Amino acid sequence: MFKVWIDAGHGGKDPGAVGNGVQEKDIALKVSLGIKDRLEAEYENVQVLLSRSTDVFLELKERTSKANTAGADILVSIHCNAGGGKGGFESFRYTSASQNSIKLQNALHKAITGEVGGIDRGIKAQNLHMVRESKMPAVLTENLFVDVAADADRLKQASVINAIIDGHVQGIASYLGLKRKAGEDKPVTQERDINVPSKWAEVVWADLTDKGYFDGSRPGAPITREEMAVVVSRLLNNIKK
Known part of the structure; x- marks a missing residue:
């Protein structure tokens, strides 16, 4: 049984980045809960553990300590971005990351950009707590920019949130080599009602x-x-x- 640790960034008194009617903490939680539901429902031998499942505040040290204590096989920290000009998606690993962290990042980045589209800001390395203090392969994803109007508008759409979730699920499943449950096909996203404006x-x-x-x-x-x-x-x- 693989243990996947999903960390929803920020929470509680810490909203994260805020802009255009979007709060980073809300998107991070929605995506994290979606990843857990989809991975466990569609794949065999995987358990998804969450840093938080509600709108609560956790220190960074609490997050990595819990993941390390649980013996998670991988960690993915979910975020949105701000201050990025034209917006887009990017992912981060630690500056001296293991080869497995690099492989996990490559799998996630390819799957997420393939599902979400838009601007690809690239695969990056940075000295971030969540990827530095985790004992397992760890990646932090920055899913669009809340302070870029076009990105914020996309984050308000259920179809885009579903694409972000699907990208993470596909990347994790690919890295771990998960086997899809018998009879489980990728869920079809419900089409929007063309008679109702977004x-x-x-x-x-x-x-x-x-x-x-x-x-x-x-x-x-x-x-x-x-x-x-x-x-x-x-x-x-x-x-x-």
């Missing part, structure tokens, strides 16, 4: 509909070139006025 677009959609650029129908559907031509025509006519 939360982050509600205000703009309503405004442009009121101004006559759109007719208010199918806000979540892809736009054709014909439809784009109509919108551009309405915009040009409005400018002429």
Whole structure:
């Protein structure tokens, strides 16, 4: 039985990075709980242990001490980023990491970027407590930037959170060589309702509909070139006025 330690960064009085209506601690916890549910439900011989399963504060030393005492086989610390200009995803290992930590990072980074897409800020090494003080192979992931509007908008979407979770699950399963349970296939993400605008677009959609650029129908559907031509025509006519 493999023991996987998932560390949801920050928590309680420490919100982590905050921006655009997103708190890092909330995303970290949501992703961590999702990883536990999916790994244990879909793969054999794996137990997922969590630094925290609720919104509580833990010192960094508490987190690594618990993981070391539990004899976890690997540790993955989940975070979001801030202050990164254009945003994106990046992962970290310790500056003098073991070969197994490097292999774990490579597996996670490849799987997460493949699922989430967007800007790949690269595989990095840094003297961070969570990857330095852990006795097992350890990686810290920085999943998009809460202070970059485009990234924050993505973090508000269930489909993106699911992609982040799936990326972590695939990376961990690949590194450990986990066997999928019989009859378990990768869950299909529920498709969005194209007749309901995304939360982050509600205000703009309503405004442009009121101004006559759109007719208010199918806000979540892809736009054709014909439809784009109509919108551009309405915009040009409005400018002429």
